[in-house]
Amino acid sequence: MAGAVILYLSFRNNGKDGWFDKTSVKHRFAVITFIAMFYNLMGYGINLKLFVNRYNFVNMEGMVWGKGSGSWLKTFKWYFDSFGYTDFSTKEVFSLGGIGAGCGLLLGFAVLFSIIRLVMNYKKLDEAGQIYVASLMAMFLVIGVVFTYAWGEEQYWLPIVHLGVGALFLELKTDPLFKEFEVKALHYIVLVLAIISAVGIIKCNVAHPLRANQDFAPVIDFIEEKGYTKGVASFWRSQVVAELTNGQVEMWTMNDEYDDVFLWLQYNSHRQIPTGEFFGLYLAEDTQGMETFRKTFKLDEELVYDDGKYVIYQYNN
Numbered sequence: 626m627a628g629a630v631i632l633y634l635s636f637r638n639n640g641k642d643g644w645f646d647k648t649s650v651k652h653r654f655a656v657i658t659f660i661a662m663f664y665n666l667m668g669y670g671i672n673l674k675l676f677v678n679r680y681n682f683v684n685m686e687g688m689v690w691g692k693g694s695g696s697w698l699k700t701f702k703w704y705f706d707s708f709g710y711t712d713f714s715t716k717e718v719f720s721l722g723g724i725g726a727g728c729g730l731l732l733g734f735a736v737l738f739s740i741i742r743l744v745m746n747y748k749k750l751d752e753a754g755q756i757y758v759a760s761l762m763a764m765f766l767v768i769g770v771v772f773t774y775a776w777g778e779e780q781y782w783l784p785i786v787h788l789g790v791g792a793l794f795l796e797l798k799t800d801p802l803f804k805e806f807e808v809k810a811l812h813y814i815v816l817v818l819a820i821i822s823a824v825g826i827i828k829c830n831v832a833h834p835l836r837a838n839q840d841f842a843p844v845i846d847f848i849e850e851k852g853y854t855k856g857v858a859s860f861w862r863s864q865v866v867a868e869l870t871n872g873q874v875e876m877w878t879m880n881d882e883y884d885d886v887f888l889w890l891q892y893n894s895h896r897q898i899p900t901g902e903f904f905g906l907y908l909a910e911d912t913q914g915m916e917t918f919r920k921t922f923k924l925d926e927e928l929v930y931d932d933g934k935y936v937i938y939q940y941n942n
Contacts, residue, residue: 681888703779709826725825739796855903
């Protein structure tokens with residue numbers, strides 16, 4: 626999109642000479658973006674014709690309008706979340722996490738201010754600066770529309786965080802609004818805000834990890850010691866086991882109720898639970914899931930592991 630916009634603006638301002646000016650940095654950038662788009666389309670074709678037959682994942686045909694956040698305000702709240710302004714980090718304003726969240730919020734607003742100023746001064750920027758601004762605006766537009774009206778989650782704003790912070794420094798370098806001493810001071814202020822925000826969000830993620838399997842190492846050690854090669858677990862633990870055992874254990878992902886296989890992000894061949902000897906991994910408090918699995922598939926079970934947090938049953942199908 627950014628490449629197309631840049632080419633159009635060059636054509637609009639300079640006619641055919643702007644369109645075919647091979648000495649222009651913007652022209653070379655646009656060509657690179659179209660080459661990248663070509664390879665993206667090749668990858669999409671391979672996914673659609675090859676990998677979709679082996680793995681279960683959402684391809685572009687599976688995306689529909691109307692399943693996003695439904696609100697531009699919510700979508701851009703996710704953007705601020707990515708700077709450290711998260712729901713679980715704002716409980717205590719004067720804690721390290723709360724201060725980090727506040728710094729992240731300031732940083733997010735500063736990025737927006739910088740982007741607005743860069744757009745206003747677009748014609749005064751050099752070619753590299755114009756490419757940067759056009760690319761950033763295209764990303765905001767595409768991600769904003771997709772997250773609001775199709776599908777998305779807050780962590781997918783992260784690429785904009787890295788590029789957005791760059792807008793701050795580009796604006797400080799090119800904006801005549803600031804005096805020289807202000808530019809020097811603001812560089813240090815931005816750096817301090819970024820560091821405090823990063824420390825705050827890391828501390829909060831350690832204290833309240835999102836979808837993490839804490840104290841999981843003993844479980845993996847037990848599975849490897851027993852020599853299991855097949856197992857079942859819910860979504861947020863299934864592929865973790867496969868990864869941490871270097872693929873030695875083939876995992877079947879179950880739905881949250883444990884009454885059917887959840888095919889998302891696994892082999893299409895995993896439409897039925899495994900045969901032969903396998904294990905089932907559960908959270909200790911998920912007694913309903915254990916009971917549902919046993920009754921649904923009518924298997925004999927043997928409790929082989931229980932550390933108070935995780936439970937493993939052995940089955941033979």
